[in-house]
Amino acid sequence: MTCSEFLALLDDLIDDSVTPETRAELQQHLHGCEHCEVTLSTTRKTIEIYRSHEIYDLPSGLRERLHAAIMSRCKKGC
Amino acid sequence: MSTIQPIAGELEPHPDVALVEQARGGDVSAYDTLVRKYDRQIFRIAQHITQNREDAEDVMQDAFLKAYQKLDQFQGNSKFYTWLVRIAVNESLMRLRKRRTGKMVSIDEDIETEEGSVPRDLADWAPDPEQNYGQAELNEILRKTIQGLPQGFRIVFVLRDVEGLSTEETAETLGLSIPAVKSRLLRARLQLRERLSRYFHRKKGAEK
Numbered sequence: 001m002t003c004s005e006f007l008a009l010l011d012d013l014i015d016d017s018v019t020p021e022t023r024a025e026l027q028q029h030l031h032g033c034e035h036c037e038v039t040l041s042t043t044r045k046t047i048e049i050y051r052s053h054e055i056y057d058l059p060s061g062l063r064e065r066l067h068a069a070i071m072s073r074c075k076k077g078c
Numbered sequence: 079m080s081t082i083q084p085i086a087g088e089l090e091p092h093p094d095v096a097l098v099e100q101a102r103g104g105d106v107s108a109y110d111t112l113v114r115k116y117d118r119q120i121f122r123i124a125q126h127i128t129q130n131r132e133d134a135e136d137v138m139q140d141a142f143l144k145a146y147q148k149l150d151q152f153q154g155n156s157k158f159y160t161w162l163v164r165i166a167v168n169e170s171l172m173r174l175r176k177r178r179t180g181k182m183v184s185i186d187e188d189i190e191t192e193e194g195s196v197p198r199d200l201a202d203w204a205p206d207p208e209q210n211y212g213q214a215e216l217n218e219i220l221r222k223t224i225q226g227l228p229q230g231f232r233i234v235f236v237l238r239d240v241e242g243l244s245t246e247e248t249a250e251t252l253g254l255s256i257p258a259v260k261s262r263l264l265r266a267r268l269q270l271r272e273r274l275s276r277y278f279h280r281k282k283g284a285e286k
Contacts, residue, residue: 007264010264011260011267014267035200038200038202039200039268041202042202042274042275043267043268043271045203045207045271045278046274047239049220050235051239051240053208053216055217055221056125056221058117063117066121066139067110067114067117070143071109071110071113073143074109075106
């Protein structure tokens with residue numbers, strides 16, 4: 001397996017949607033290729049960081065204000 | 079090595095279905111529950127697309143009001159959340175168009191990049207690289223980095239990886255084909271990874 005072939009399957013590997021056979025081939029490539037190993041681990045980390053950090057917070061004061069505005073209009077039938 | 083599990087679509091009837099039914103029947107408090115359940119996500123998505131706080135506030139209000147008005151059109155063959163996200167994405171794009179009058183805004187813009195090229199100059203990251211930054215500084219880095227992505231990549235990444243929609247749901251929400259979503263997702267992930275490397279790479283000579 002070449003690095004390009006590995007990369008084409010990177011998302012499927014990360015999203016855990018590869019067959020056991022393909023996974024074995026990917027793992028085999030990883031053993032001998034530090035470049036792809038780093039690509040995989042840092043791409044995983046990228047996703048994890050964006051998932052675990054709320055970069056656009058909705059402060060509770062604003063949340064309540066928006067909520068009240070939505071519900072008062074819904075009660076009037078919008 | 080940790081595995082990131084995909085967030086798969088549920089097969090059982092979703093608990094939202096009952097709430098939607100009640101709201102349709104005029105029970106405003108049932109709709110209130112739905113709003114509280116998803117307002118943070120809708121606000122985040124609107125912020126990611128419009129990149130403007132005031133617009134995101136307007137989008138959030140308009141999306142929930144529009145969804146309420148259109149509840150009768152909700153078919154139940156998609157999840158309420160996915161349906162709501164689609165309304166919010168459309169509202170966000172409309173808001174952007176208003177702001178940038180004369181400039182075409184679509185999720186198809188800026189997607190001409192090299193297909194899945196192998197990353198160059200690859201440096202490994204420090205262990206727990208985010209620990210090297212304070213919370214505010216880290217958020218600024220993450221915001222700046224994702225804002226630099228082409229719009230069409232950013233929306234796919236946000237829906238798929240941040241908000242947990244499936245590939246199919248993301249495709250349906252954005253009116254894209256599944257291969258288009260997959261190709262954008264890969265490029266979005268790789269571009270973000272490359273951009274974050276500037277901040278997170280292991281310092282030369284640092285212990286492994």
